[in-house]
Amino acid sequence: MIIEKSIAKDVMNAQARGERYTLSKGVGLLGVGIYVYEGNYPLLLNNLKLNKGNMYQDPVILGIEVELRNCLDLLEVDNCNRLGKAFKSIKDKKGIRTEEVINKAAVNYDTVRGLQVGEELIKGSGLHKSIIKVCIRNSECISKFFIPEHS
DSSP: OEEEHHHHHHHHHHHHTTOOOOOOOEEETTEEEEEEESSOHHHHHHHHHHHBTTTBSSEEEOEEEEOOOSEEETTSHHHHHHHHHHHHHHTTSTTOOHHHHHHHHTTTOSEEEEEEEEEESSTTSOOEEEEEEEEEOSGGGEEEEEOOTTO
């Protein structure tokens, strides 16, 4: 994840002392939690360059080792069908946003894993730049933090 350098230092120092550091949670399409990319380091490097001076004064990449535990994995068809049923049951309520539906469907899950599809690689091919995102809803799923070698 991309994070302010001073916060990354605080996280790493707390971990060295054997303490837990709680990162603030955000809201996104996978619900409320800490958002990380799964194994897409080049994308993180690109986003790091884009965010320097915009969202962050001094951004760095902070690696997070995550145990998915009880995961609502939206890369699995059965889970997508389950989510679709949950969405149909409340879609007629006015003002309900997609992330609220996922948040309600994922209430008993530690993590949510999903695919974000980007631009098409070759026009008409059906192949897209995609990333796997993980929303960590339960911070106990974080087993350790680390600074990647190339950051």
